[in-house]
Amino acid sequence: MDAIEISRTGLDVEWQRLEVIAQNLANLNTSRTASGEPYRAARLLSGPKMRFSKLVGRGESPAKPQGVAVLGLAHPAPGVRKVHEPGHPDADAQGFVTYPDIDHAAEMTLLIRTSRAYEANLTAISFAQQMYSRALELGKQS
Amino acid sequence: MDSIAPLLIAKALDGLHARYRATAENIANANTPSYRPLNVTFEARLEAAARQGAEAVANVIPQLELAPARGLGSEMRLDLEIATASQTAMRYAALVDILGRGMAISRAVVRGGN
Amino acid sequence: MNGAEAIAAVSGVEGPLALRVGAPTTQIVSPRSAGFGEILMAGLRGVDQKIATADKLVEQFAVNDSVPVHQVTIALEEARLAVELAMQVRSRLVEGYRELMNMPL
Numbered sequence: 001m002d003a004i005e006i007s008r009t010g011l012d013v014e015w016q017r018l019e020v021i022a023q024n025l026a027n028l029n030t031s032r033t034a035s036g037e038p039y040r041a042a043r044l045l046s047g048p049k050m051r052f053s054k055l056v057g058r059g060e061s062p063a064k065p066q067g068v069a070v071l072g073l074a075h076p077a078p079g080v081r082k083v084h085e086p087g088h089p090d091a092d093a094q095g096f097v098t099y100p101d102i103d104h105a106a107e108m109t110l111l112i113r114t115s116r117a118y119e120a121n122l123t124a125i126s127f128a129q130q131m132y133s134r135a136l137e138l139g140k141q142s
Numbered sequence: 143m144d145s146i147a148p149l150l151i152a153k154a155l156d157g158l159h160a161r162y163r164a165t166a167e168n169i170a171n172a173n174t175p176s177y178r179p180l181n182v183t184f185e186a187r188l189e190a191a192a193r194q195g196a197e198a199v200a201n202v203i204p205q206l207e208l209a210p211a212r213g214l215g216s217e218m219r220l221d222l223e224i225a226t227a228s229q230t231a232m233r234y235a236a237l238v239d240i241l242g243r244g245m246a247i248s249r250a251v252v253r254g255g256n
Numbered sequence: 257m258n259g260a261e262a263i264a265a266v267s268g269v270e271g272p273l274a275l276r277v278g279a280p281t282t283q284i285v286s287p288r289s290a291g292f293g294e295i296l297m298a299g300l301r302g303v304d305q306k307i308a309t310a311d312k313l314v315e316q317f318a319v320n321d322s323v324p325v326h327q328v329t330i331a332l333e334e335a336r337l338a339v340e341l342a343m344q345v346r347s348r349l350v351e352g353y354r355e356l357m358n359m360p361l
Contacts, residue, residue, distance in 0.1 A: 001229060001321050008225050015221065125225065132232055135326035136239050139333035145311045150318035189319040236325050240314055243332040247307065247339055255343030 002065075003128040009049065009067030010121035016070055017044040017114045024102050025111075031090040031097050038090075038098045040079040045071040146196050150188065151241045157184035157204040158234045164206060165227045172220050179209045179218050299345070303338040310335040 020042050030039035049069040079101055086095030164180035171177045184204040191198035310331040317323040 001233065004225075004229055008222065008229075011221060011225065012219070015219070125228070129228065129232060132236065132325055135324075135329055136236055138326070138329040139243075139336070145315070147311050147314040147318065150315055154318045185319065185321070192315065192319050233321065237318065240317065240328055240332065243329070243336065244310075244314060247310075247332070247336045250336060250339045250343060253343065255340075255345075255347035 001128070001132070003131075004125055006065060006067040007121045007124040007128065009069060010124070011118060013044075013046045013068045013070055014114050014118040014121065017046070018111070018118070020044045020073070021107055021111050021114065024100075024107050025104070027100060028102050028104065029099060031088070031099050038080050039100045040075045041100050041102045043074045043076060045074050047071050146192065146199055147244065148241065149196060149199050150192055151237050153184070153188055153199060153202050155234060155237055155241075157182060157188065158230050158237070160184075160204040160206065162227065162230045162234065165223055165230060168218065168223045169220065169227065172218065177218055179223070181207050181209060183207060296345075300342060303335075303342045306331070306335040306338045 024041050027033075027039040033039050046068050049066045080098045081101045082096040082098055084095055085091055085097045088097045091097050161182040164182050168177075168179045171179075182204050184202060187205075188199065188202050191202050310328075313323065313328045313331045317325065317328045
């Protein structure tokens with residue numbers, strides 16, 4: 001049932017990506033987090049789960065597919081933008097408040113792609129289940 | 143046939159059944175705050191025992207484990223628990239089916255063409 | 257006992273039947289190659305091989321989820337068909353033997 005394991009890793013990764021997007025959207029206007037810094041936009045990085053030696057190796061065809069994994073979180077530059085709001089409690093000496101540089105439309109687009117990828121993995125699982133059941137019907141007499 | 147295949151299948155079925163019950167418990171606790179999911183392990187030990195012979199296999203028992211306590215704000219993944227339930231059920235059905243086919247072969251020998 | 261021995265024991269086939277028919281004093285020695293007995297034994301060995309292959313795959317599948325399930329079911333079906341064929345052959349042989357024994361001479 002390797003195929004289902006692979007799709008499962010896909011589900012897991014897309015779910016985590018969804019959480020990061022939700023976090024970004026929730027923090028659109030967070031000029032100050034608990035650490036005192038403004039919130040920075042984050043992007044989930046993911047890719048095929050392969051042994052590192054294969055990646056830095058001779059570039060031959062990859063080993064048995066093992067699914068995907070989260071590779072880390074990226075914080076794209078510049079990450080923040082400044083808005084002139086002198087009356088804001090978090091304004092600096094020049095009256096600028098630092099907000100996270102999150103593009104609402106871009107986040108929504110990514111959200112839609114992520115949700116499609118999630119559903120595609122669910123569909124892949126259901127097809128794999130069908131294949132499995134069919135293989136068990138071999139030789140069955142009604 | 144003196145093969146350990148039927149014993150291996152029986153032990154695998156034990157493990158899968160235990161896993162299914164643990165998964166059902168996890169799903170039932172979908173809304174329990176700070177719930178620690180259960181899981182069952184046996185595959186690695188069964189594979190090792192299979193290399194040693196029938197007696198080692200007979201001693202394999204599925205192990206029930208508690209997932210580590212999670213930090214604040216992390217939830218149990220209901221979708222993954224459902225995926226586990228589905229995988230476990232399918233594999234259980236497959237092993238039962240395969241056991242049946244093995245028995246059909248033995249029955250064919252016993253019937254002797256009659 | 258392996259599969260071939262089991263089948264042989266259950267069916268009581270000891271050697272080339274066709275050549276054992278007749279007066280006991282005239283023993284016919286079965287020719288070595290391509291004799292009916294050889295063909296029969298080769299067939300039984302083939303069945304045993306199929307059973308062994310299926311058994312191996314079942315063991316692998318029982319411990320490791322990565323074995324494609326269709327390989328297991330195909331091997332099991334081939335083994336079952338081979339066994340059933342062998343059983344049919346055995347039935348026909350026994351039938352033929354009985355017919356011969358019942359012939360008035």
